[in-house]
Every structure is written in C-alpha cells, then in structure tokens.
Amino acid sequence: MVIKPEEMKVDLIENMRGGKGKVEIQHLVDKQLLEGKARLFAKLTVKPNSSVGFHKHENEFEIFYILSGKGLFHEDDKTIPIQAGDVCLTQSGHSHSIENTSETEDLVFLAVIFLL
Numbered sequence: 001m002v003i004k005p006e007e008m009k010v011d012l013i014e015n016m017r018g019g020k021g022k023v024e025i026q027h028l029v030d031k032q033l034l035e036g037k038a039r040l041f042a043k044l045t046v047k048p049n050s051s052v053g054f055h056k057h058e059n060e061f062e063i064f065y066i067l068s069g070k071g072l073f074h075e076d077d078k079t080i081p082i083q084a085g086d087v088c089l090t091q092s093g094h095s096h097s098i099e100n101t102s103e104t105e106d107l108v109f110l111a112v113i114f115l116l
Contacts (some may be wrong), residue, residue, distance in 0.1 A: 003029065019097065021050025028110075040113040045106050046071070051099035057090055062113045064088040064098065069107035072099045092116055 006083055008028045015096045016017045016023040024045040039060065046052065046069075054074060064073075082088060082098075088109075092097040100107035 009047055016052045017055045017097070018053030019034050019051035019099075020053075021100075023048045023050060036115065038112055038114045040111060042111050043108065044111050045108050046098065046100040047106060048100055048102050048104055052097055054095055054097040056095040056112075057092055059092055059116050061089065061091045061116070062096070062111060063090075065110045067108045067110065069100060069102060069105050071101050071107045073097075074099070080109075 009030070011025045013023050013025065014021070022054045026043040028043060029041045034041065064087065066082050066084050066086045066088070068084050070081070073080045073088045073096065075090055076094055088098070098107070
C-alpha cells in the first residue's frame, strides 16, 4: 500500500490541547489502518510561538521524532530544549507538551501514539 500526500487528511488546530497558536496535523496513516495498535501516526507542524498544551497519556505512550526546528519539550516537571534529530518519549501515566520558541521557523516532528 502506498498513501500519497493528497490522500492524507490535514487539520489546522488553534490552541491544541490548550496550547497557544496554530498546529497543523498531517495524518500520514488513517487511524483505522493502524488496526487498534496505535491511534496516531502523523507529521505535526507547530507554527512559530505556538505549542501543544500540557496533557496526560493513560494506557498509551507517545513518541516524537523532531525533523526540523527547535523548541522546548515539557514532561511532568522537566523542561528540555529540543532540536532536529531528538526523540521525545512520553510513557503512560505521564504528562507532556511541546513548544516552538522560534519567532520565524516551524517546529516539525513525527508523532506516534501507541496503545497499550
């Protein structure tokens, strides 16, 4: 199976999960094709000075792979600077958010949410 970009659903969300600004989500694989093993495989673009708000994962875990840009990854009570090439892992029972601190450059990453 090959999924072409024009077949992928794209959402533009303002204040995602209580964050600030705009986040674009390109759903690389539709949730139904993940066969109950995951609920998201997507490319997210966090616009300058925008963020995905702080939220908790239960009975699932999420992995981000940073493709481009820089920002801050908040997990529980830690804040860690991130950049292209970094992997961010949030396990079940933990909370996180991600923030683009740039004035001009997008923060782009792949996100996968696996179900336990």
